[in-house]
Amino acid sequence: MASTAPWFRVSRFYEVVDPTKGIIRCLICERKCVLPKSIHGFCYNHINIDGRLYDISYGLLSALEPRPIEIKPLFHYYPNSVALTFSGWGCNFRCPWCQNYFLSFSKPKPELSIKLSPAELVSIAKKLKLHGLCASFNEPTIHADYLVDLGEEAKGSGLYLTMVTNGYMTTSTLKEFLRVGYTGFSIDIKGCPETYKRFFGADPLIVYRNAKYILDNNGHVEIVYLVVPKANDSQECIDWVINKHLEYLGEDVPLHINRYYPAHKYYEPPTSIKLLLDIYEKARKAGIKYVYVGNIGDEAYEATRCPRCGKLLILRRNYRVVKWNLTRDNRCPRCGEKINIYGKPILNSNRTSK
């Protein structure tokens, strides 16, 4: 098969399984697709061409826009900053309730893509005077080759590097992300083992393994739990998520409990607010210090309070920080409690967020 398109690149992330037949294994995510010649992987972004793994969507972006970091959500990472947010096509999961299914369940579409090299992406972010780069909307992991090159390109630029991910990359891919400078990770936990088995044929402990690895290597993690009726909202599932959060990540890692709305092929009504608030109370009582409820339009549940004395520290509105009440070294001004904040807040910025 010819490999002439400029968005075809030989990947760094594969191994040869059978040299005589040219069978290879992709090592980007934990699906570890085994690919005979001319066969593409689960995410549609990689194909075996003559015994080598090709990324066939290198630099094909499906969306590009500056977005506030709070919308990711990342509430404790460079607060109030704005990142140049970009996406590609495809995903290594198939969530039936996916809000971005038109991107995530699509094969790469060169004819509809914005074509940008890593250097061009960095240059745009600098020209717009943004604070960072964020891979989001579809699953970033499957664009590992592009993201690693982007990290190399962004070195010395002053831009932070972050991603919104399902956390299902291999350890070797994650090591590369960390090596080139990705520091902020908004990671979805989609439920308990039963949820992962039923909908994805996957294992949620891999997600916690990766989140812990990031923390152990000085990165920043926030966990997002979209509570989907009849998929991951049983009491057993809720307890499992809270327990694993504390066991693997600890009490300082923020937990965002988000409301689901019907989308794509999933038609259950939106998550009940009462259930979301019950989970919020349960997580706090269990010891998680920073718990938020998203997608309900109530800023009281998007505010940060001191986990020790209860003082209001950060108030957010429309994904922007409207009140910042921490000392310069990120402590509660009333009781001195150290608050988990990664990176400098961007305060007194006149930039409009969207």
Ligand code: SF4
């Ligand atoms: S990145 Fe794509 S091709 Fe590679 S293992 Fe994951 S799903 Fe399969």
